[in-house]
Amino acid sequence: MTLEVVSLGCRLNLSESESLRGLLAASDNLTVINSCAVTAEAVRQTRQAIRRARKARPDARLLVTGCAAEVEREALSAMPEVDGLVANAAKLDPRVWNVPPSPVAPHQGHTRAFVDVQNGCDHACTFCVIPQGRGPSRSRSVQQVIADVALHLESGAREVVLTGVDLTSWGGDLPDGPRLGSLVRATLDAFPTLERLRLSSLDGIEIDTQLFELLAGEPRVMPHVHLSLQSGDDMILKRMKRRHARADAIRLVENLRARRPDIAIGADLIAGFPTEDAAMHAANLSIIKELDVVHGHVFPYSLRPGTPAARMPQVAPAVIKARAAELRAAVAAQRSRWLASLVGTPxxxxxxxxxxxxxxxxxxxxxxxxxxxxxxxxxxxxxxxxxxxx
Structure with missing residues (x-):
């Protein structure tokens, strides 16, 4: 094996890792760690992956890119296993790797293709270091996205997932400021035979009218919405500097279900955010049942140095762990009921x-x-x- 790419973290990283495999296919004896820094645990896993990769291939050149390569630059560069870091924003630039520019062929044989359409984030959530690792929001053009989708479909993909760090902000930096709904519509129109289009995490407050109509009524857009919710408590949402309230999420899901009753709801939720008391945690728990969250990603709050949340009164680690377990159990209960309801349904x-x-x-x-x-x-x-x- 001359090339190994290890991917950690989000779907955008998965998509970028596939591109790296194509870009670096001819590289000799190279290991690339495409890292994550969203939580302290993600950084720990990155360091673990680096050590494991060095042990498995002691003679390979080992380079680290991804968010941790930005946020934890000094710590990672000091690891004896690491030969160098590659800036996250430049990791898909052939010049950085000293390889000739060429179309990046998607990985053969995958039934689901992840297509990155947006990177970076312009928001300032108080718990998040991703803007430090990814930079400001940047959108790919419709033409670039269509070209990537075409490559994946030609390689056998049957489902396309549009991904981004802040997917619903797509288009804000492009001429005339198009919205995500227009990109979804353009993709469907360009590929009439594409049977499945899915979206990664959405910020519900940014869902535009056209996107809502597609989610609610377009058969080729899958009945599955994953919300970047983070909390079910209004005060915690304010302290996170999120732009939605609990009622906004409830209204969105009610409106979607009124049009598309079979839609499945997913959500990201953080347990034990600073200042969270028992009543706030109870609101977090109750939103799971109220929205019928059946695809849940629960994250114990992780203190990230340099973020505003790191300066807030912290919840005890044991309490955070217990609350995360309660949230996961609540999601599991909703999921079990939902799966039971599908028995006998084609x-x-x-x-x-x-x-x-x-x-x-x-x-x-x-x-x-x-x-x-x-x-x-x-x-x-x-x-x-x-x-x-x-």
Missing amino acids: LKVLAERDGTGHAENFARVRLPDDAQVSHWLTITPRAVIEGMLA
């Missing part, structure tokens, strides 16, 4: 290599033994319950 599932597949609502199911990758299956699965994967 689901259109896209087969994946590991013997599982995702339905349109992102329910993950174990497939029959004779299922083939890239084949659509319409099944009525008790396996949705018996073989479900969290």
